[in-house]
Amino acid sequence: MKAGGHRVAIVLGLAPVTAVLSLLFIGPLLVALAQSLGHAPIYGVEEFPTLRYYAHVLGSSRFRIALLYTLYYAVVPTIVSTVAGVALALALRHPIRGSRVLVAVLRLPVVVPYLVGASVVVALFANGGLIARVLFALGAIGSTGDFPRVLFSAGGWGVMLVYLFKQIPFTFIVVSAALAGDGAQYEEVARSLGATPVRALWHVVLPRVVPAIVTASLLVFAFNFQTYEIPYLLGATFPNTLPVEAMRRFNAADLSRRPEAMAYLMVITAISGVVLAAYLQVYRRWERGRGRS
Amino acid sequence: MRRRVTGRAIAFGALVAIAIVGCDRAADPDAASAFRDRFLAGEVEWDAVVEQARSEGRVEFYHWGGSEALNSWLELIARPAIEAIGIGVDFRRSDTRDVVDLILSEIASGRGPGSGSVDVVWINGENFRTLRMNDALFGAFADRLPSSAYFAFDPDDPASSINRFDFGTPTDLMEMPWAGFQFTLRVDADRVDPAEAPATFAALESWVRANPGRFTYVAPPHYIGSTFIHALLYETNPDSTGYVPFLGDPQDLGVTEFARLIGPGFEYLRRIEPYLLGGGGRSARGAPIYPASAAALQARFVAGEVDFDMEFGVYDVDRDIRSGRYPPTVRNIIFPESGMIKDMSYLAIPRNAPAPAAALVAIDALSTPESHLSKLVEIGFAPAIDLARLDPEERARFLAAAPDLRGVTEEALAMRAVPSVNAGLVDAIDAVWLEYIAEQSARSFDEIVLDAWRNLGL
Structure with missing residues (x-):
């Protein structure tokens, strides 16, 4: 009886969050799913259920190219920001001269919106940007057009620069918080028992922050995989990412193309979900291997 | 809008x-x-x-x-x-x-x-x-x-x-x-003499060949880029009937006729690609840069990266000069003489x-x-x-x-005003551009057009 009442209290307590999540997240997802399967009477499409929109999307070469680029733009910055963010957090885990200032500066990009990051990258790295103009004024390049192309190219350097600008500090903060938490003294214990600094780092400090690293990199990857504005603004016209392709279809003048856009969205959601689930699975196996669960 | x-x-x-x-x-x-x-x-x-x-x-x-x-x-x-x-x-x-x-x-x-x-x-x-x-x-x-x-x-x-x-x-x-809004190109008189600026797409091609990397246009499906291409299609219409065939309903036009009408325009766009901003001149160094929005093109124009800007609205040059967004030397030009789209x-x-x-x-x-x-x-x-x-x-x-x-007169603008393409064709033209130009697809032009056409009623 008592346990039952407890459960009711939990359900009631979670109700506000569940309601908001269902309304704002699950609802639209179901609508998108229905539209991608051909149920969109507002746009004059009523052929539910059909898989032809999925067949059309998955069968096109543009989809495969966009998928490769989406993975590329998502995975590379995730690896770089994880490595750099963890390294910074480790380097700054004990106060050193000037580290307070450095930490404050590192935290700054987290509060700056991505679009501002994009403007910063354009102002600096565009061919008419600050760096190109300075190099031109110094005579290092013959014209601003000779400055190597960082933005608007398939290489995606501009896109990835913005991601790194935000995500290295993000990873740094998450990992730093984990380092500062309970158990900071274990490293000293290990050292006093004779472990070398490297061994203490590898066997004591790092394992303690792995959950934080996994969380940070999961969030970073999920964002990079699904974001639209940054690749739209700083990527090439073609090739570009899946969200940009989806938005293009969503914005087509002919509203009866919306189901195709929704099929894109469902595929993006599915791929991103599968990748994240696989990553979590690997992590859990690692945890089990260490005797945690 | x-x-x-x-x-x-x-x-x-x-x-x-x-x-x-x-x-x-x-x-x-x-x-x-x-x-x-x-x-x-x-x-x-x-x-x-x-x-x-x-x-x-x-x-x-x-x-x-x-x-x-x-x-x-x-x-x-x-x-x-x-x-x-x-x-x-x-x-x-x-x-x-x-x-x-x-x-x-x-x-x-x-x-x-x-x-x-x-x-x-x-x-x-x-x-x-x-x-x-x-x-x-x-x-x-x-x-x-x-x-x-x-x-x-x-x-x-x-x-x-x-x-x-x-x-x-x-x-x-x-x-x-x-x-009413009329589509115009703009130049900065300090860089390009408005009197000698190209007045036709043919002249524009010679200009970009002589000045590689100094021109680009907004990427469709942004409406500014789409309109630039519609104006081109009017001029390169193989029957020299300008905008006329583009006004009717897509169903009456038919895909074969559509492909024939737009073919020369898209050949033109492929020809000028190496000479556009970032196109790398004769040695194809990379794909050209097509700014994603009118604002992005304007930023490059003002920064001196390209010599032409384009927008709807003949009076906004004056407005933007007064607000300081443009330098005082920016001028509207009559382009193309064959017909400036007004809607x-x-x-x-x-x-x-x-x-x-x-x-x-x-x-x-x-x-x-x-x-x-x-x-x-x-x-x-x-x-x-x-x-x-x-x-x-x-x-x-x-x-x-x-x-x-x-830089232009009301009479000159009114004389050249032509209508926009049929709204039902906009998506098809954008789709052909995305595959034939942006994607540099290896498929044949006719296949691409056929696909774009089918997708109209997908």
């Missing part, structure tokens, strides 16, 4: 939120339908319309919010003009496509006459076509307002054609002309407008000669009223008030 901005999902969410909040003032649907039928049949005196507008109280006016100049004008000039009649107005900034979505989803969910959330929407092109095809418009009201006397609607009047066809879709008086934007009323009488009164207040004159003087929006219908004194005020055209 068919303007496109990012952050659309957020904007749409906000719109839905506004609509949900606005639910409480849903009127009696039967009364709303009855008013509509009687008004469209000409059975309601204008005084009675104004009276009903006052009892409705407020008009919800949705407009594309990307022009700061327009936003200020609406708040500072249009608001007092509407409030003087005794009705309130809410100006809602939004992407037009989102407003169309909102109207259609409301109607689909059973919110019919009198119970929607949009009273007036600034609109044209595909968005109007979408509302019209879905029977989501109030009806043929444009000749039933007191201000209608200043507009040309009679098919026998040659000045009426720009009011009667919106991207090839007959308007049938379901939207009120509001502002009209309109004010429309959705079928489920919650305050239809207030919508009619507000549109009337914004369609007076004074209102169009003020819009011209303050923010450089070309008037949609027919100047020939004004008395000589008023006409002279309009002519005297027009901002500096910065």
